[in-house]
Amino acid sequence: MYELQPLPYSYDALEPWIDAKTMETHYTKHHKTYCDKFNEAVTKYPDLLEKKPEELLSDLASIPEDVYGAVKNHGGGFVNHNLFWKCMGKNKGGLPTDSVLNAIVRDFGSFEVFKENFSKSALQQFGSGWAWLVKDESKVLKIMNLPNQESPLSSGLIPVLCLDVWEHAYYLKYQNRRAEYIENWWNVVNWGAVEELYNMHT
Ligand code: MN3
Numbered sequence: 001m002y003e004l005q006p007l008p009y010s011y012d013a014l015e016p017w018i019d020a021k022t023m024e025t026h027y028t029k030h031h032k033t034y035c036d037k038f039n040e041a042v043t044k045y046p047d048l049l050e051k052k053p054e055e056l057l058s059d060l061a062s063i064p065e066d067v068y069g070a071v072k073n074h075g076g077g078f079v080n081h082n083l084f085w086k087c088m089g090k091n092k093g094g095l096p097t098d099s100v101l102n103a104i105v106r107d108f109g110s111f112e113v114f115k116e117n118f119s120k121s122a123l124q125q126f127g128s129g130w131a132w133l134v135k136d137e138s139k140v141l142k143i144m145n146l147p148n149q150e151s152p153l154s155s156g157l158i159p160v161l162c163l164d165v166w167e168h169a170y171y172l173k174y175q176n177r178r179a180e181y182i183e184n185w186w187n188v189v190n191w192g193a194v195e196e197l198y199n200m201h202t
Contacts, residue, residue, distance in 0.1 A: 001043070002053055004035045005082060013090040017184040019173045027085070030168050034077030034149070041070030053079050057153040076149030080130060080162060086197075087161050089190035096191040100160070100198050107141040114143075115186065121145045122163050122182045133161035135198060160197040161189070 007027050012020035042048040045064055048056060053075050056063060063071045095111060096104060108114035121143050122131035129147040134157040136142065141160070144152065152159050163185060170181035 001039045001049070002035060002078060004032055005085075007085055009090055014088060014188045017187045018088075018170075022170065022172045025172070026164075026168060027081075030166075031077070031081040034074045034081065037070060038074040038078045041067040041074065054153055057151045058156070060154050072154070073149050076151045079151060079153075080149055080164070083159055083197075084162050084164050086193050087190055088185075088188045089193070090188075092190045092192075093187040094191065097195045100191060100195050103135075103139065103141050103198065108143075118143050118161075118163075119179075119182050119186075122165050123179055125165050128166040130165060131163045132157075132159055133194075134159050139198070158197075158200075161194045 007023070010020075011023040011027070014023060038053070042056075044067060048063070048067075048071075056071055056075055057079060060068065060072055095101060101111065104111055104114045108117065118131055118133060122145065125131060125145040125147070127147065129145055129150070131145045132143070132152050134142050134144060134152045136157055142157070144157075146152065163182065165178060165182070170178065174181040
């Protein structure tokens with residue numbers, strides 16, 4: 001069975017930008033439900049459990065039809081949130097480090113342009129979904145937004161940073177003010193983790 005990994009910080013660690021109640025609900029209810037329903041689906045096919053969840057998302061064509069939707073949606077939700085927690089931290093924010101900053105300047109022109117485009121992408125996602133910073137096999141960076149729990153892995157891209165813009169991620173504190181949530185979120189981005197993900201082999 002796939003296990004819900006512990007949150008790498010306390011529920012209130014991202015205050016005042018992301019409130020403790022939202023973090024607790026997001027992790028103990030939403031993320032846990034994705035994990036549970038993902039497990040429920042894959043236990044029907046024990047072979048699937050031998051693979052990493054990321055591998056399943058990278059090869060959705062290999063997933064049996066009757067659990068395809070569950071793997072894509074709940075497996076996606078499980079993996080996406082693991083990454084989301086990792087990409088944030090207490091007293092973070094600021095500028096990216098080393099190779100990520102270089103790659104951002106190379107691929108977007110400047111950090112400011114990148115930040116503006118990423119925020120715009122997050123704001124423009126219609127309904128539920130995520131904004132993503134991904135790398136391709138040449139380590140070139142690209143911004144994209146995807147609906148629901150779709151993973152960039154399913155398009156052969158490696159995620160290095162993500163922002164959850166489902167209403168459950170911000171509604172308790174920000175209500176309909178998604179733009180304010182996005183702007184404040186930059187204060188908790190853990191660029192050290194992004195650096196690690198960027199340099200990790202696929
Ligand atoms: Mn979420």
